[in-house]
Structures are given as C-alpha cells and as structure tokens.
Amino acid sequence: MTHLERxxxxxxxxxxxxQHAFKNIAMPWSMGKDSNVLIWLxxxxxxxxxxxxxxxxxxxxxxxxxxxxxxxxxKEYGLxxxxxxxxxxxxxxxxxxxxxxxxxxHELKTVALQQALQEYKWDALITGIRRDExxxxxxxxxxxxxxxxxxxxxxxxxxEFWGQFxxxxxPGEHVRVQPLLDWTESDIWRYIQKNNIPIPQMYFARDGKxxxxxxxxxxxxxxxxxxxxxxxxxxxxxxTKTSERAGRAQDHHERNAMQKLRAKGFM
Amino acid sequence: MHASAPLPSTDEDxxxxxxxxxxxxxxxxxxxxxxxxxxxxxxPDGKIEQIQKACAAEGMDFEYAFLLDALLEEQEQxxxxxxxxxxxxxxARNYVIVDAPGHKEFLKNMITGAASADAAVVLLDAREGLxxxxxxxxxxLSLLGxxxxxxxxxxxxxxxxxxxTFTNLERDYRAFLEPxxxxxxxxxxxxxxxxxxxxxxxxxMTWFSGDTLLAALDHLRQPPAPIEKPLRFVVQDIYRFDxxxxxxxxxxxxxxxxxxEIEFYPGEKKSKIKSIEVWPTTEKQPTQAxxxxxxxxxxxxxxxxxxxxxxxxxxxxxxxxxxFSARVFxxxxxxxxxxxxxxxxxxxxxxxxxxxxVDRLMDSATLAPLVETRPQIARxxxxxxxxxxxxxxxxxxxxxxxxxxxxxVVTEGRIGGGGVIFGAQYDRAANVARSAHLSWTDxxxxxxxxxxxxxxxGAVLWLTxxxxxxxxxxxxxxxxxxxxQGIAVTLLDGDNLRHGLNANLGFSVADRKENIRRAAxxxxxxxxxxxxxxxxxxxxxxxxxxxxxxxCRQAGIPFAEVYVSTPLEICEARDxxxxxxxxxxxxxxxxxxxxxxxxxxxxPVLELRTDLLSKEQSLEHLLKLAxxxxxxxxxxxxxxxxxxx
Numbered sequence: 066m067t068h069l070e071r072x073x074x075x076x077x078x079x080x081x082x083x084q085h086a087f088k089n090i091a092m093p094w095s096m097g098k099d100s101n102v103l104i105w106l107x108x109x110x111x112x113x114x115x116x117x118x119x120x121x122x123x124x125x126x127x128x129x130x131x132x133x134x135x136x137x138x139x140k141e142y143g144l145x146x147x148x149x150x151x152x153x154x155x156x157x158x159x160x161x162x163x164x165x166x167x168x169x170x171h172e173l174k175t176v177a178l179q180q181a182l183q184e185y186k187w188d189a190l191i192t193g194i195r196r197d198e199x200x201x202x203x204x205x206x207x208x209x210x211x212x213x214x215x216x217x218x219x220x221x222x223x224x225e226f227w228g229q230f231x232x233x234x235x236p237g238e239h240v241r242v243q244p245l246l247d248w249t250e251s252d253i254w255r256y257i258q259k260n261n262i263p264i265p266q267m268y269f270a271r272d273g274k275x276x277x278x279x280x281x282x283x284x285x286x287x288x289x290x291x292x293x294x295x296x297x298x299x300x301x302x303x304x305t306k307t308s309e310r311a312g313r314a315q316d317h318h319e320r321n322a323m324q325k326l327r328a329k330g331f332m
Numbered sequence: 333m334h335a336s337a338p339l340p341s342t343d344e345d346x347x348x349x350x351x352x353x354x355x356x357x358x359x360x361x362x363x364x365x366x367x368x369x370x371x372x373x374x375x376p377d378g379k380i381e382q383i384q385k386a387c388a389a390e391g392m393d394f395e396y397a398f399l400l401d402a403l404l405e406e407q408e409q410x411x412x413x414x415x416x417x418x419x420x421x422x423x424a425r426n427y428v429i430v431d432a433p434g435h436k437e438f439l440k441n442m443i444t445g446a447a448s449a450d451a452a453v454v455l456l457d458a459r460e461g462l463x464x465x466x467x468x469x470x471x472x473l474s475l476l477g478x479x480x481x482x483x484x485x486x487x488x489x490x491x492x493x494x495x496x497t498f499t500n501l502e503r504d505y506r507a508f509l510e511p512x513x514x515x516x517x518x519x520x521x522x523x524x525x526x527x528x529x530x531x532x533x534x535x536x537m538t539w540f541s542g543d544t545l546l547a548a549l550d551h552l553r554q555p556p557a558p559i560e561k562p563l564r565f566v567v568q569d570i571y572r573f574d575x576x577x578x579x580x581x582x583x584x585x586x587x588x589x590x591x592x593e594i595e596f597y598p599g600e601k602k603s604k605i606k607s608i609e610v611w612p613t614t615e616k617q618p619t620q621a622x623x624x625x626x627x628x629x630x631x632x633x634x635x636x637x638x639x640x641x642x643x644x645x646x647x648x649x650x651x652x653x654x655x656f657s658a659r660v661f662x663x664x665x666x667x668x669x670x671x672x673x674x675x676x677x678x679x680x681x682x683x684x685x686x687x688x689x690v691d692r693l694m695d696s697a698t699l700a701p702l703v704e705t706r707p708q709i710a711r712x713x714x715x716x717x718x719x720x721x722x723x724x725x726x727x728x729x730x731x732x733x734x735x736x737x738x739x740x741v742v743t744e745g746r747i748g749g750g751g752v753i754f755g756a757q758y759d760r761a762a763n764v765a766r767s768a769h770l771s772w773t774d775x776x777x778x779x780x781x782x783x784x785x786x787x788x789x790g791a792v793l794w795l796t797x798x799x800x801x802x803x804x805x806x807x808x809x810x811x812x813x814x815x816x817q818g819i820a821v822t823l824l825d826g827d828n829l830r831h832g833l834n835a836n837l838g839f840s841v842a843d844r845k846e847n848i849r850r851a852a853x854x855x856x857x858x859x860x861x862x863x864x865x866x867x868x869x870x871x872x873x874x875x876x877x878x879x880x881x882x883x884c885r886q887a888g889i890p891f892a893e894v895y896v897s898t899p900l901e902i903c904e905a906r907d908x909x910x911x912x913x914x915x916x917x918x919x920x921x922x923x924x925x926x927x928x929x930x931x932x933x934x935x936p937v938l939e940l941r942t943d944l945l946s947k948e949q950s951l952e953h954l955l956k957l958a959x960x961x962x963x964x965x966x967x968x969x970x971x972x973x974x975x976x977x
Contacts, residue, residue, distance in 0.1 A: 066557060066624050068347045068426075077626035078582050081568045085639060110580075112628055113611040114573040196417050203417050206444070223746045224440035224663055226447030226476075227738055229677050233745035247428075249419065 069256055073106065076244040078228070079207055080110040080191065083242040086208075086232035087189035090117040090242075091147070093178070093332065096131045096138070097279045098264045099193035099245055102253055104142060105262050106244060107191075117191075118145045120181060124173040125150060126161060126281035134265045141263070147185070151177035161283035166315040167326065169281075175330045179215050188234055191242045192332050197249045198310060201324045206231070207246055213237035215330035241332075250309050251302045258295040269293050277309055284314035347554050348419070352430040352446040352478070355455035356463035360486040364455060364524035365418060365431055366396030368546070371531045374420035396524065417445075424550040439712050440663040443472065443750070451480035451552045453545070454505075458491045458521070461501055467508060467699050471714060474512040475659055475752055477734050480552050481509075481516045484545055489523040493536040508699075518548045557623040561585035564650065564728070564736050565594065565643035566679040571628070578609060578628040579637055584679065584735035587622035588645075594631075596641040597726035598652045603631040640681040642726045642736060650726045650736055651756045655688065655784045657718050660741070662709045664748035668717075668741065670707035670818035674748070676721065678739035684722040688787035689818035691959065692716040703952050705959075707816045709749075718787040718818075719751075729756050779888070782862035786820045788962040790859030792884050793954070796871045796933060797896030798925050799911055800903035802942045802950075806896065807868040809947070810954045819864055819962065824855055826869035839922040845876050852880035859889040864962045872930040890961045894954065895936035900925050902943055 066074070083090060092107065092115075094100045107115050121135060139146045151159075154172040161169050181187075196203045206222055208230035223231045234240055245253075257264060267276045274287040275298075288307070292298040310316050316323050323331075353361050369375050387394045418429045432445035446452060452473050456466055473481060483505060491497045502519040509516065520529055521540050528534035529544045543551065563586030571578040588594065588605060595602045608618045609628045621627045631637070642650055662668045668687060676685045690705040693715045709715045730737030730752035738752045783789050793810075795803040807823050814821040826847075830837065834850055837843040848871050855865040871877050877893060884891040903925065904912040915923035922928040933939075938957050940950045960966065 066347070071347060071624065074582070074624055074626045078568070081580055081626070085569050109611050110626070112571055112573055112576065112578050112609060113613065116573065197419060222441070222444075224444050225747070226444050227740060227750060228679075228735070229740040229747060231746060247417075 069252060069259065072248055072252060073109070073256070075247065076106045077110040079242065079244040080107055082228075082230060082232075083189055083191060083208075083244075084111070084116060086230070087240065087242075089185070089187050090189045090191060091120045091181075091185065091187045092117060092191040093193075094119040094121055094135075094144075094146075095193075095279070096121070096135050096265060097193075098253055098257060098268060099195065099248075101138070101262055101264050102248075102256055103191065103193045103245060104138075104144075105260060108142070115142070115144060118147050118185075120178075120190075121146060121148045122174050122177045122181070123148050123150045124169075124177070124281050125155060126173070126283055128265075128267065128279065128282050128285075130265055130267055131279065134263075138263065147181070149177050149181040151180060153180075161281065166284045170284075170315040170331065171326065171329065173281075174332075175215075175326070178332075179330060182215065182239060187239055189240045189242050191244065193245050194241075194243050194332055195245050195248050195250070195253075199308070199316065199323050201327050202246075205241075205243055205246055207243055208232065209241040209243060210234060211239050211241060211330065215239075217328050217330070219324075219328060251299055254295055254299055254302070258299075268298070270297075276312070278313055280313055280315075286312040286314070288312060348426040348428050349549075349552060349554060350428045350430060350448060350450045351453060351549065351552075352432050352449035352451075353453045353455060354432050354442060354446060354465075354469040354473070356457065356460070356465040356469075359455045359457040359460070359463075359466075360524050361431060361455055363396045364453075364484065364486065364530075364545075365429055367524045367527060367530055368429070369418065369420055370396060371527065371546070372420045372422055374418075422546060422550055427549070439468075442469065443476065443661070443663065446473065446478060447476050447750075449476075449478050450555050451482070451549075452478045453482045453484050453549075454516070456483060456485045456501060456505065458485050458487045458494075458497055458501065462504055462508065464697050466505070467697075468712075468714075470505070470509050470514060471512055471694075471699050472661060474509075474514050475661060475714070475750075477730070477738075477752070479514075479555070481514055482545070482548050482552075483516045483519045484524075485519060485521045486524055488521045488528060488534075488537065489526055493521070493528075493534070495521075495537075495539045498540075517552070518542055520545050520548060558585040558734070559587055559623045561623070561733055562648040563588055563594075563643065563645050564679075564733055565627075566736070567596070567637060567639055567641040567643065568680055569639050570637065576609065576630055577634065578630065580626070580628045581643075581680070582626045583621055583623050585623050585733050586645075587620060588643075589620040593646055594643040595646045595649055596635070596637050596643050597649050598724045599636075599641070600649070600652075601635040601637070602646060603633040603635045606630045606632045640679075642679060642681075650728045650733070651758055652724050652726050653756065653784065654722075654724055655718060655720045655787050656725075656727060656753050657691065657716065657755045658739070658751035658753050659714065659716050660709065660749055660751035661714045662711060662741075662749040664743050664746070665711055666743060666748075667708040667710045668743075668749060669709075670816065675742040676719065676725075676739045677742060678725060678727055679736050681725055683725050685719045686722075687818065688718040688720045690715055690717045691963075704955055705817060707818065717751075720785070720787060727753055727756065729754055732758075779860075783964050786862045787964075788819055788864070789890065789964055789966065790862045790864060791890040791892075791958070791961040791966070792855045792859050792865045792867065793892050793894055793958055793961065794855075794871070794877065794880060795866065795868045795894045795896055796877060796936075798898060798900060798903045798930055799870055799923075800906045800908055801896045801898035802940075802947075803868040803870075803896045805947070806940070806942075806950055806954060807866045809951055810866055810958065813951065813955055814864060814958055819958075820862060821864045821866065822858055824851055824858075824865060824867045824869075826851070826867075826871075829854075829869075839928070841873075844873065848873075848876040848880055849883075852883040855880075856884050856887050856889055859884065860887060864958060866958075870924050870930070872924045872928065874931045874934065877933065890966050892937040892957055892961055893933050893935075894957070895933045895939040896942060897932070897939050898942045 159172045194202050206225045210231050270290045270293045275290040276287045292301045384394050430445040432442040498521045522529035531546045564584045567581040569580050593604050607630045670687050692701045693705040728737040740747045741749045797803050811821050811823045834847050837847050858865045881891045914920045915926040924930050
C-alpha cells in the first residue's frame with residue numbers, strides 16, 4: 066500500500082465512523098482544493114452518495130471564479146448545498162474596507178458558522194483542515210469536540226488512539242471531524258492529480274502568479290509562480306520554504322492570531 | 333556541525349515513517365526535534381534567524397527547542413503540552429515526528445501521539461538517568477505495541493562524554509525493559525544541543541562506533557501491514573443508499589477475495605462475498621482486498637450483519653466470550669473501580685462491562701508489581717485486571733491480532749483508558765489454531781461458566797491454629813479485602829458453625845472429627861458454586877485436616893492449609909473470649925492447648941507467625957495465597973507450587 070493509499074483508506078474510515086456516530090452532519094465547503102478532495106473521499110466512503118449537507122459560509126468577499134465553481138460542482142456531484150451569510154454583521158457594516166482582517170474573518174466566517182450551527186443544530190462538522198497548515202492545527206484530533214460556546218479547549222483535549230474517538234456530545238456541543246489531518250499540501254496535490262479531481266483554476270499560474278491558498282479576495286494574495294500544471298506545482302512545493310498560508314492576511318495580523326481565531330471556533 | 337543537504341526523497345509514494353519521541357520532561361525532546369529539523373534543512377526560510385533575533389532582543393541564549401514552541405502555553409511554561417506532528421526528510425525517506433509531552437500531567441497526550449507511531453525514540457538525560465516517565469513511557473510503548481525502539485542518551489556533554497555513564501545507563505534501562513518484551517535496537521550517546529551523534533559522528537565520543545541517531549532512524553523498517561495474520565474485517569456500518577446493501581468496514585488483518593466464505597462474530601453467521609464495490613463506478617471492481625483497506629462489500633445471502641461484527645474465515649475466527657484479562661493504563665481523573673460498569677469499545681464493538689477484579693497493580697513510580705493490590709486504579713496507573721461484559725464480545729489476544737486485541741474504556745463520554753487483552757483461550761478442540769467459540773455456550777452453569785462468571789475459580793483456604801491465635805481476625809480482614817477486589821468470597825467460622833450446622837456436636841474427639849468433616853463438606857459445596865471459602869476452625873488434628881483437604885481435592889477444588897502459628901502463652905495472654913481462663917478454672921473441658929492436644933501442621937502451604945508478623949504483613953501473605961489459589965489457571969494439587977513467603 067502506498068502512502069497516498071494509506072491516507073485515502075484512513076480518511077474513508079474516519080468519514081464512516083463520523084456517519085455512524087452523529088445524527089446531523091454538515092460538511093463545510095470552501096471550494097478550495099482540500100474541501101474538493103474531501104467531497105471526493107466522501108463519495109468513495111458512501112458508495113457514490115453524500116448523505117449529508119454541504120455548507121458554504123459566504124463572506125460576500127468570494128472570488129467570482131470560486132462561486133462559478135461552486136455552482137458547477139453542486140450540479141456535477143448532486144450536492145445538497147446550504148449557503149450561509151452573516152447578514153447581521155454585513156448590515157452593521159463589518160467589512161475589509163473598514164475593519165481589520167481578524168475581526169472580519171471572525172465575524173463573517175466564525176460567527177456565520179455559529180449562526181448556522183444554531184439554525185441547523187448540527188452535532189458534527191466534517192472539515193478539511195490539515196496538520197501541516199499551521200502549528201495550532203498540528204495539535205488537532207481527528208474528532209475534536211467543541212463546547213456549547215463553539216470553543217476549542219486545546220489545553221485539555223480528550224485522548225484519541227486505536228481508532229477510537231470522542232463521539233458523544235452534550236446538547237449545543239459539536240464535534241469537528243477532520244479526515245484530512247494527516248495529509249500534507251503535496252499529498253493533496255498528488256491525490257488530485259491521480260484521481261483527476263476538479264478544482265478551481267486559480268491554483269494554476271497565470272501571468273507569473275498563482276494562488277496557493279484561497280480565501281476572501283481582499284486579504285488573499287497570490288504567490289510568484291509559473292506553475293501551470295500539477296507537476297509544476299509539486300516541483301515548486303519540493304523546494305519552497307514559504308508556508309502555504311503566507312498569502313492569508315488574517316493568519317499574520319498579530320502574534321498568535323491563528324491560535325486566537327481557532328480557539329473561538331475558526332476552522 | 334552541519335550535514336550536507338540531503339537529496340530530496342524521490343519516491344513520493346513511499347510511506348512515511350511515523351516516529352514518536354518520548355521520555356521524561358526536560359530530557360531534551362524539543363531541542364532534539366529542533367536540531368533534527370535544522371540539520372535536515374526542514375525549516376522554513378528565515379525561521380532560525382527570526383528566533384535568534386527574538387532571543388537576542390530578550391537577552392536569552394538561542395535554543396533549538398524554541399522552534400517548536402508554537403502555542404502560548406509552551407512559551408510560558410517551556411513544556412510541550414500536546415502532541416504535535418512535524419515532517420522532515422532524509423535521503424532515505426520521509427518522516428513524521430510526533431512530539432509527545434514528557435510531563436506526567438500530559439500522559440494522555442503522550443499516548444495519543446505514541447499509539448500511532450511506527451517507531452519510538454526514548455530520550456534519556458545522561459545526568460539524571462532513569463526517571464519516572466522514562467520507565468512509564470517504556471512500559472506504555474510495550475502496551476501500545478510500538479516494537480521498534482531507539483534510546484537516545486542526551487546531554488552527554490554534561491557528563492564529559494563518559495563512556496562509563498553511558499554503558500551503565502544502557503545496562504539499567506535494558507534490564508528494566510526486558511520483562512516487557514522491549515529490546516531497543518540501539519542506544520546512542522548524543523548531545524542534541526551541540527549536535528553530537530545526531531547527523532555526524534561525534535569526535536568527542538570516538539569510543540562509540542554505532543550509528544548516529546539519523547542513521548539509526550534510516551535503518552528502521554516500515555512495519556508491514558498484518559496481511560499474514562488471520563482475517564479480521566471490522567464492520568463499521570450497513571449502507572442502503574441505493575439498491576445495494578453495502579457492508580462497509582476496514583480490514584484490520586489478513587485478506588479476502590470475492591467468493592470467500594466469511595463468518596461474522598459474535599454470532600457466527602456465514603455467507604460468501606459477492607462483490608467488492610468501488611466509486612467511481614468507472615474503476616475496475618477489485619477481486620480481493622487486504623489489511624489496511626477500507627472496503628464496501630455485498631454478500632450472496634442476506635444474513636444479519638451489523639456494526640461491531642468481525643468477519644473472519646471459518647475456523648480462524650476470534651475468541652467469543654464475556655470475560656478476559658487485560659493490561660490497562662488509566663488516564664481519567666475518576667479511578668477505575670472494581671464492581672463498576674463501563675463502556676468498552678473494541679474495534680467497532682461497544683459493550684457494557686464490569687471491572688471484575690485487579691490481579692496486579694504496578695507501583696506508579698517504579699512500575700514494579702505491588703505485593704498488595706487495591707480495587708481502584710488511579711490516574712496514570714497501570715494494572716492487570718479482569719473485565720466481564722454484559723453480552724458476548726469477539727476479541728483476540730493482542731499478540732495474536734493487535735487491532736482486535738485492544739480496547740478503550742469510556743467514562744463520562746470520554747476515553748478514560750486503554751487495555752490490551754492477553755491469555756484468552758482459543759478453542760483448540762477441533763485441532764485447529766482457532767475455532768468457533770469457547771465452551772461457555774455449551775452449559776451455562778458448567779464449572780468453566782462459573783469461572784467465567786466470577787473471573788476466578790472457587791477455592792478453600794483452611795486456617796488452623798489455637799484459640800486466640802488470630803484466625804478469625806485475619807479471616808474477617810481477608811474476606812473484606814478480597815470482596816473489595818471483586819472476588820466472590822465467604823467465611824466459615826468454627827464458632828458460627830457450632831451455632832447452626834454443628835449445633836448437635838460437642839468437643840469429644842469423635843464430635844470434633846465430625847465437626848471438621850461437616851465444615852469441609854460445606855466449604856466444598858460453596859467452592860463448587862464458585863466462591864473462595866475461608867475457614868476459621870481450630871481443627872487440632874492432622875488426620876481431620878488431611879481428610880478435609882481430600883474432600884476438596886476430590887471435587888477438584890484448590891485447597892491450602894494455613895497454619896496461624898501463635899505460641900500458647902500469647903494466645904492465653906490475649907484470651908479474647910476468656911476461654912483459657914475458664915479452661916484453667918476447669919469450667920470448660922477438652923480445651924485445645926490446655927487439656928486437649930493441638931497437632932501442628934507438618935506441611936502447611938503457609939505458616940503465619942503472628943508473634944513476629946504484623947497483622948498487615950500476615951494479610952499480605954494471605955492475599956497473595958488467595959489470589960494464586962483462586963486464579964483460573966490453578967490446578968488442584970498444585971496450589972503450593974511456586975508459593976513461598
């Protein structure tokens with residue numbers, strides 16, 4: 066069994082454990098490369114079906130190309146899609162034009178997610194985060210409980226071993242199920258390549274630039290790159306020493322910004 | 333000392349080796365990992381410079397450990413609080429390092445990290461030697477099934493690179509690990525801070541000719557998937573999203589092909605595999621699958637299968653039973669307690685179970701077995717114990733099939749601990765390695781069923797000695813202690829018997845003989861029902877005691893004669909019931925020791941000199957004997973084998 070096969074089989078195992086353990090599941094979908102891999106793995110886990118809803122937290126600062134891709138993929142895969150916007154914050158005028166990126170990200174992503182959780186009462190969210198994205202995610206569990214205030218108690222995480230997970234939650238709590246935790250950025254790319262998984266074209270270089278990680282357009286910067294194919298992206302990754310999320314402003318706004326965001330419920 | 337830049341690993345499809353670095357707090361884990369990342373050129377650009385600058389600004393010396401201090405708490409306390417995974421690569425292969433905390437407080441995080449590792453590096457401080465966590469982590473690695481272990485003796489620069497210090501540490505730690513079946517592949521003297529023997533051989537330790545740490549890592553093997561083991565297909569769920577009825581799960585060991593007959597345990601229903609289903613449907617359907625694969629299959633017959641079932645090839649199935657012995661580590665704040673019910677999760681089975689008893693408890697600092705157990709396992713302790721499940725469970729011994737030989741204990745919705753099963757008997761009656769089931773289903777109240785029910789066998793401890801020797805005091809205390817350990821125990825006291833069963837008997841030689849015979853028959857009946865029976869009778873005559881032993885042995889009941897040996901003067905001085913006084917005054921006739929003889933046992937299994945031993949010491953010996961006598965593997969006639977005080 067190859068490294069990629071081992072990862073794929075483990076992710077399928079985790080998805081099936083989640084499907085059994087929880088009654089009301091949603092899978093957040095950013096249309097980014099990782100969440101498209103997650104959809105692919107779910108299709109494999111459930112025999113071509115996806116037995117839960119997908120959730121797009123629309124910050125209203127989405128790249129138009131991403132929205133186009135969303136509508137195309139929803140049809141292509143036959144997805145049940147829920148789109149959530151924090152209308153209340155937008156009405157208050159929260160936006161990148163007037164506020165700092167940590168505040169906007171918190172309001173338009175994290176709070177929007179909390180509103181959706183209240184509305185739909187999900188007991189589990191299947192997310193596409195990976196340990197190699199940043200140092201707080203490196204400490205995550207596959208099944209990571211969140212309390213009723215949506216907080217991650219990272220100082221006192223339950224033990225997790227031997228394929229046994231935290232699956233019981235009190236009302237109002239939920240569990241983040243993270244089947245891609247062990248994958249790396251290049252694993253994701255090689256898996257996309259091997260399976261020919263559709264992804265937005267913004268990841269590939271145009272005019273000497275490409276997006277390595279995608280978020281809200283005002284705070285997402287492309288990297289200098291001529292990588293126009295997956296092979297070229299993989300070659301680029303094997304020599305780069307900049308981090309994947311270097312182009313995501315909210316991560317670097319202040320010291321420990323990511324930890325503060327994630328402790329409050331950011332993915 | 334920097335290594336030359338390694339070539340990037342070319343085979344990207346090769347599996348990564350997952351290594352966990354464990355050991356006592358402050359023995360240098362974070363420094364070692366920082367060093368490995370630096371020496372293998374695995375750090376992002378500018379990271380070292382950034383941290384060096386920060387250190388200079390705060391007037392601190394640069395530490396490689398700072399590279400890992402990602403969370404606020406670590407920066408404040410300078411300890412690793414949770415498992416972090418870090419990737420690096422050498423010319424030979426890709427690695428994932430699991431940095432597990434060495435602080436006792438964070439044992440659950442260490443276990444979370446180490447449980448998934450392919451190999452472990454135990455880090456030892458050359459100055460401090462074996463510490464509590466060095467021992468505990470070593471023992472836990474054995475429970476967790478991590479077979480490949482390297483021991484890095486760090487901070488050699490602080491012991492003048494002394495070969496003698498290193499050799500002594502190697503000898504001591506090997507001796508400690510030996511009983512747990514862990515044989516480290518290498519001991520490496522090094523200094524993470526100064527880079528000795530990490531990547532390049534140290535010029536300060538020319539006496540050491542072994543591999544550097546990195547070379548030793550590169551020599552480790554990727555543990556092979558257990559394809560050669562018997563098939564264990566663990567069912568996760570049944571899906572009916574379309575016309576198909578998909579049985580989904582993971583093959584934990586072995587392999588199967590379309591057309592194979594599969595038996596599902598517990599319950600033993602059989603069917604043949606019709607197909608292995610895949611998506612996208614344009615992919616070719618496989619005809620076989622093996623350990624490590626998550627699969628979806630359809631069966632030829634629509635037999636009842638549900639989550640929790642384990643599919644196996646007929647005649648090579650797991651054990652089915654309701655009791656088993658296990659080595660358990662406990663992580664929750666509330667102690668694991670005899671008599672209480674817990675949820676056990678084994679593979680995808682979930683079952684209610686009662687902790688029956690504690691067989692061995694390890695000292696929490698030294699991990700040496702304690703002479704005396706107690707009915708509670710506290711946080712961070714390890715023990716050998718027996719569970720009884722409410723309904724039959726399918727399982728293996730962990731040395732047979734790892735994944736189906738281990739379980740977690742759930743308390744208050746969280747994993748409270750884990751255990752590995754040992755000593756379960758596969759049914760070999762059919763003369764095959766493994767077969768259908770244990771004999772417990774044949775006769776629900778067979779002697780074996782009783783042993784399964786109680787978790788131990790019935791037995792008789794026969795306490796003999798003068799009046800006032802301390803028999804009843806010890807018997808009462810022993811009964812209480814065994815009862816708390818979850819052992820079904822009862823007490824036959826000579827005085828009490830004389831109020832009922834033996835009310836018509838006096839103290840003549842003939843009546844005393846009959847008194848003992850009836851007591852022995854009663855003890856036998858109770859022991860046959862599964863109880864551990866403690867008798868407390870003067871039983872002065874050797875022939876009567878031998879007769880009692882014979883009554884029990886003929887019924888297959890383990891029997892042990894215990895001589896509570898106290899000098900007459902002391903008994904008479906104690907005289908708790910004023911009987912000696914009355915006997916001396918002639919108010920009582922035929923009183924043992926005064927006007928009737930006491931024949932001391934010639935070959936008691938245990939002699940307790942209560943004038944020399946404290947009550948607690950006597951009790952310890954009795955407990956040890958009772959535990960041995962009632963152990964399920966004890967054979968009548970061999971009670972005394974290997975027992976000494």
